Amino acid sequence: MTDTDIIVVGAGPAGSCAAIAAAKAGKRVVLIERGPFPGSKNMYGGVIYPRILDELIPDWFEHAPIQRWIVRRSTMLLSDTGALNIDYRSNAWGQAPYNGATAYRPDFDNWLAQQAVAAGAELICSTTVTGLLRDAQGRINGITTDRPDGDLTASVVIACDGVNSFIAKDAGLYKAVDASNYTLGVKETLSLPKNVIDERFGVRDNQGVDIEILGGTSGVNGGGFIYTNLDTIALGVVLKLPKLSAQKKRPEEIIAELKRHPAIAPLIEGAEVIEYSAHLIPEAGLDMMPKMVADGLLVAGDAAALCLAAGIWLEGVNFAMASGMYAGQSAVQAITAGNTTASGLQSYTKKLNETFVLKDHKKLRKIPHLVLSDRVQHKYPGFVTGIMERMFRVENPHPKPGVRRILREERKKAGISLMDLVRDALTGLKGFG
Amino acid sequence: MTIAVCLKWINASGQTDIDDDRFMGFSYADQAALEYALRIAENTNDEVIVVTAGPVGAEAVLRDAIARGAQRAVRIDIDRSHDSAVIAQAIAQVVAHCSLIWCGDYSSDRGSGSVPAFIAAELSFAQALGLVEIQVPADSLHPIRALRRLDGGRREQLEIRGQAVISVEGSTARLRRASLKGSMAANKQAIDIVTVNQVATETPPTRAYRPRARAVAAPVGNSALDRVRQITDTSSSKGHGETVHLEPREAAELIVSKLREWGYQS
Amino acid sequence: MSLESLRAANNIERDATWAEMSFQERIDTAEFRIHERAHITVNGDSCRGCTTRECVVACPANLFVPTSDGGILFNYENCFECGTCYMVCNEAGAITWTYPEGGYGIVFHRT
Numbered sequence: 001m002t003d004t005d006i007i008v009v010g011a012g013p014a015g016s017c018a019a020i021a022a023a024k025a026g027k028r029v030v031l032i033e034r035g036p037f038p039g040s041k042n043m044y045g046g047v048i049y050p051r052i053l054d055e056l057i058p059d060w061f062e063h064a065p066i067q068r069w070i071v072r073r074s075t076m077l078l079s080d081t082g083a084l085n086i087d088y089r090s091n092a093w094g095q096a097p098y099n100g101a102t103a104y105r106p107d108f109d110n111w112l113a114q115q116a117v118a119a120g121a122e123l124i125c126s127t128t129v130t131g132l133l134r135d136a137q138g139r140i141n142g143i144t145t146d147r148p149d150g151d152l153t154a155s156v157v158i159a160c161d162g163v164n165s166f167i168a169k170d171a172g173l174y175k176a177v178d179a180s181n182y183t184l185g186v187k188e189t190l191s192l193p194k195n196v197i198d199e200r201f202g203v204r205d206n207q208g209v210d211i212e213i214l215g216g217t218s219g220v221n222g223g224g225f226i227y228t229n230l231d232t233i234a235l236g237v238v239l240k241l242p243k244l245s246a247q248k249k250r251p252e253e254i255i256a257e258l259k260r261h262p263a264i265a266p267l268i269e270g271a272e273v274i275e276y277s278a279h280l281i282p283e284a285g286l287d288m289m290p291k292m293v294a295d296g297l298l299v300a301g302d303a304a305a306l307c308l309a310a311g312i313w314l315e316g317v318n319f320a321m322a323s324g325m326y327a328g329q330s331a332v333q334a335i336t337a338g339n340t341t342a343s344g345l346q347s348y349t350k351k352l353n354e355t356f357v358l359k360d361h362k363k364l365r366k367i368p369h370l371v372l373s374d375r376v377q378h379k380y381p382g383f384v385t386g387i388m389e390r391m392f393r394v395e396n397p398h399p400k401p402g403v404r405r406i407l408r409e410e411r412k413k414a415g416i417s418l419m420d421l422v423r424d425a426l427t428g429l430k431g432f433g
Numbered sequence: 434m435t436i437a438v439c440l441k442w443i444n445a446s447g448q449t450d451i452d453d454d455r456f457m458g459f460s461y462a463d464q465a466a467l468e469y470a471l472r473i474a475e476n477t478n479d480e481v482i483v484v485t486a487g488p489v490g491a492e493a494v495l496r497d498a499i500a501r502g503a504q505r506a507v508r509i510d511i512d513r514s515h516d517s518a519v520i521a522q523a524i525a526q527v528v529a530h531c532s533l534i535w536c537g538d539y540s541s542d543r544g545s546g547s548v549p550a551f552i553a554a555e556l557s558f559a560q561a562l563g564l565v566e567i568q569v570p571a572d573s574l575h576p577i578r579a580l581r582r583l584d585g586g587r588r589e590q591l592e593i594r595g596q597a598v599i600s601v602e603g604s605t606a607r608l609r610r611a612s613l614k615g616s617m618a619a620n621k622q623a624i625d626i627v628t629v630n631q632v633a634t635e636t637p638p639t640r641a642y643r644p645r646a647r648a649v650a651a652p653v654g655n656s657a658l659d660r661v662r663q664i665t666d667t668s669s670s671k672g673h674g675e676t677v678h679l680e681p682r683e684a685a686e687l688i689v690s691k692l693r694e695w696g697y698q699s
Numbered sequence: 700m701s702l703e704s705l706r707a708a709n710n711i712e713r714d715a716t717w718a719e720m721s722f723q724e725r726i727d728t729a730e731f732r733i734h735e736r737a738h739i740t741v742n743g744d745s746c747r748g749c750t751t752r753e754c755v756v757a758c759p760a761n762l763f764v765p766t767s768d769g770g771i772l773f774n775y776e777n778c779f780e781c782g783t784c785y786m787v788c789n790e791a792g793a794i795t796w797t798y799p800e801g802g803y804g805i806v807f808h809r810t
Contacts, residue, residue, distance in 0.1 A: 030617070034801045036445075036732070037455040041780060043810035104809045110455060124616050126802025146801055149612035164782040166798075179786040186759045189809045232809060241787050245753040250761070252725060276725045277810040278759035278779040280786070446730045446806065456806075 004028045006331050007143055007154040008121075009129045009167055011038035011113040013048075013317045014301025014324030015160035019116035019123075020056045021328030027335060029121040030152060031113065032145070034128040039109030041162075043277040045185050045236060046227040047100040047210050048108065049318040056325060057115055061098055065107040067229035068208025069093060070100035072201070075312055076263070078215035078224075082385035083263035085211075094207045102208050102227050102234075112321075129161065132170055132297070139295030139341060140171065155340045156331040158298045160324055163280045165290075165303035173290035173299060179241045181284035183222055183309070183372075186251040187236030190271035194231045200267055201228055212314060214371075215381030216261055218254045220247045221372050225314070226267065233268055235259065238281060238309075240372055251278070281316070283309045285368045286361045295341045298327040298348050308360055310367035310431075319357055326351040366431040375420060383414035434573070435480045437528040438470045438535045439463070439552070440498060442491035442513075443542040454490040458497075460544075461603030462537025468606040469567055469599075470535045471502045477573040480504045484527050486511045486520050492624050500611035500619035507625045518639075521551030527627055529556055533577075533593075536600040538563045546600065553598035561591050562600045645696035722761055726777050734803035738796070739775040739784070745793035746771040753787035754794065779805050 006022045008015045011033035019031040035041040047070055053060040071094045074087040093099040117123050133142035133151060142153035159167035163182070168174055192200075201209040213224035221240040226233060237254050244251070258264055282288060282305035289305045292298065300306065301320035308315045330348035334340045352358045370376055390406045411421065445458030467483070474481045483498040485491045486509040495506035509523045528534050534556075539546030546562070553560035565588070566580035577593040582602070593599065611619070652663040679687060692698040739762070747769045754763040754771070760779050764772045778799075785796040798804070 034798055035804075036458075036802045036806060040455070040806045041804070043807055106455065106807050106810065122617060122620060124613065124620075127613065127616070128798045128801040130797075145613055147613040147616070148610055149614055152613060164798075177786070182786055184757065184759060184781065184783050187810065229809070234810075241757065241783065245751060245756040245787060248756060250756055251759045252722065252761075256719060273720060273725065273728055275728045275807070275809050277729060277807055278781045278783075280781050280783060445732075446808075456808075 002153040004030045008158045010160040014320035016112040016116045017321045017324035018158045018328035019121040021325045023119035023121040025332040033125045038113035039106035042105040052322045066101045071207040072209040074211040076213045077381045079382045079385040140297045163302040181288040183238045183281045183283045186278045189275040190233045191274045192271045221377040300324045300327040310364040311371040363433045379414045386410040434532040436533045437531040440485045441540040442487045460541040464608035465606040466535040468608045472569045496619045500616040517547040521548045525555035534598045538600040549600040559597040564601045730806040734800045737775040738799040740795045743770045745790040754784040
């Protein structure tokens with residue numbers, strides 16, 4: 001007899017959704033969190049797409065602690081002095097059924113974990129899981145923790161222990177861990193009065209803005225982001241790990257330079273840093289994903305590298321919630337069927353393959369590499385803003401130059417060969433499907 | 434017998450202006466008090482009851498204490514903005530039957546350490562406040578020996594028998610961790626709730642301290658400086674202070690009589 | 700381009716709009732609940748042979764400081780628990796990294 005049916009490690013979006021799904025099906029669930037409360041260890045780069053919660057919490061949008069609903073979605077290309085901003089607005093996204101939302105993760109994750117408690121899961125905080133228990137056949141049947149008398153047994157363990165997932169590594173599900181698959185996200189939460197944010201970003205009430213930035217990271221491959229909370233702005237950069245030290249620039253210096261950019265500075269003028277934070281991101285998509293199933297073990301969320309970093313799409317929380325939910329459901333099925341070996345848990349992989357969780361990743365497989373490639377990072381922002389600069393600068397009495405000439409000259413100035421341009425365009429076209 | 438531990442529900446992140454259940458906890462001093470109560474109870478087979486005053490959210494610290502080994506928990510449902518005398522009165526009603534009442538010397542949210550003293554006064558218990566070292570007795574037959582901090586780096590040795598309120602500094606002991614199974618059991622434990630109506634909320638009358646006036650003869654002297662010196666005593670070295678060697682009871686009587694003589698006590 | 704001319708070209712006033720904060724001020728905006736056990740350990744011998752010192756540049760909490768004798772001085776108290784240091788470290792096994800004791804370490808508020 002095990003202590004419980006299912007142990008979920010980590011009360012983030014993946015873990016809480018796994019716990020809700022399993023508890024709703026009547027299984028005994030223990031949800032273990034190493035922070036003093038769920039969400040206390042979590043930060044992110046901006047937007048939650050919570051529609052996946054419809055299945056578990058039909059009225060989520062009435063209760064979730066949301067800061068603002070995204071109605072403006074921008075992609076910004078920065079050169080040293082110029083900025084090209086592609087900005088789409090849809091006020092419909094500010095009403096049910098909604099699209100994306102900003103939230104403080106210590107609020108949102110805590111709320112989601114409380115939904116798991118309400119569904120019958122038992123939440124244990126301030127407890128770090130230190131390893132896995134295995135039975136005589138070597139199949140996983142529990143965890144060890146840093147608490148006295150801290151072993152706990154279960155039929156299935158669901159590892160939602162985040163990007164560093166020591167559980168997935170301990171179970172041997174990851175091949176070698178390669179630093180180049182990860183990016184470091186650092187972020188400042190900047191305080192400004194709500195009316196000032198509303199005016200600067202052209203929104204009102206609880207409408208919000210999310211800006212994803214390419215360029216502006218001081219020569220380190222990565223990107224930036226700005227999004228609005230109710231009375232704070234979050235501004236951060238995402239930096240590719242191996243490139244970071246090569247540039248001899250520290251993360252906070254790169255943030256400071258982004259804040260000085262002429263397109264960014266006016267947005268955050270007068271704002272005070274009220275919280276600084278950092279976190280790793282599993283950025284390489286399908287190419288870095290571990291095996292998600294072992295005997296008695298499922299892996300979900302960041303622990304399974306289920307984070308989509310595909311340039312114009314940057315999503316993680318929705319992938320975590322979905323994979324967690326499917327893991328919870330598969331664990332329930334396997335326990336009910338009396339087979340919790342890897343083969344008994346295969347319905348999880350099947351479900352991931354059938355849904356957006358892996359379909360999006362397969363479709364966009366090449367995009368994370370393209371976005372973080374040196375050409376896209378260092379040449380295209382200058383190339384594109386250079387074109388814009390010349391297209392929209394009126395040099396009277398000189399006549400306008402032809403667009404083809406501008407393209408050719410700017411391409412040469414940026415040092416991009418026609419071959420590379422065509423190749424990247426094709427990769428992009430194929431990759432974005 | 435029963436040992437009580439008073440735990441103040443405070444913001445554990447050091448910000449006194451945020452009342453958010455997620456960031457709440459209890460001071461290191463309260464943690465040390467709980468640890469000593471648990472250690473003593475292990476040797477004496479006493480029951481440990483933990484008490485806090487505050488809203489439902491405060492029950493988290495009680496469950497935490499139960500997970501670490503306390504047997505019973507009481508939450509006094511009272512507005513925490515009451516002054517410490519009222520809070521102490523409320524706590525005193527709940528812990529009146531206990532042999533020992535352990536408290537932190539003062540809470541880290543700018544507490545002044547008055548609640549333990551008020552509880553002792555309310556119950557007419559002995560008090561041993563601000564302890565820096567405690568020897569846990571081997572059984573209930575032996576007294577608790579402790580050191581108390583005095584001014585000037587001095588220490589006072591205390592021997593605690595019978596009913597007493599004890600407060601300890603946070604650095605004296607590290608609170609044990611709860612076992613995993615203990616935490617799971619604590620989640621299900623019932624917590625007794627004492628509502629605010631059951632406790633008296635009247636502030637006891639207090640009077641500002643004023644020493645009695647003492648008649649001083651006008652100074653005589655040739656220069657203003659001499660007269661000032663005479664009043665302020667700066668020039669004289671009359672050797673204030675008197676060293677006596679007496680039994681504690683006689684020493685106490687002498688101190689009280691001197692205080693009367695000097696007008697500090699009526 | 701000089702910083703001055705850059706500022707002039709882009710109409711940026713001298714840093715009057717927002718002052719840079721010191722690193723200490725920056726770190727002080729986050730809450731850390733510090734446990735007595737260090738959850739990071741560094742093998743000094745491996746560091747002495749390391750030329751790249753990736754951790755010194757990459758750690759967002761600036762926890763790693765090179766010493767004059769070629770070693771690395773570190774502290775663990777203000778750690779965001781991100782894992783960057785052991786990921787970028789070139790010397791196998793030089794940085795041992797675990798999560799801190801449950802309930803301790805970084806506590807985010809508005810992230």
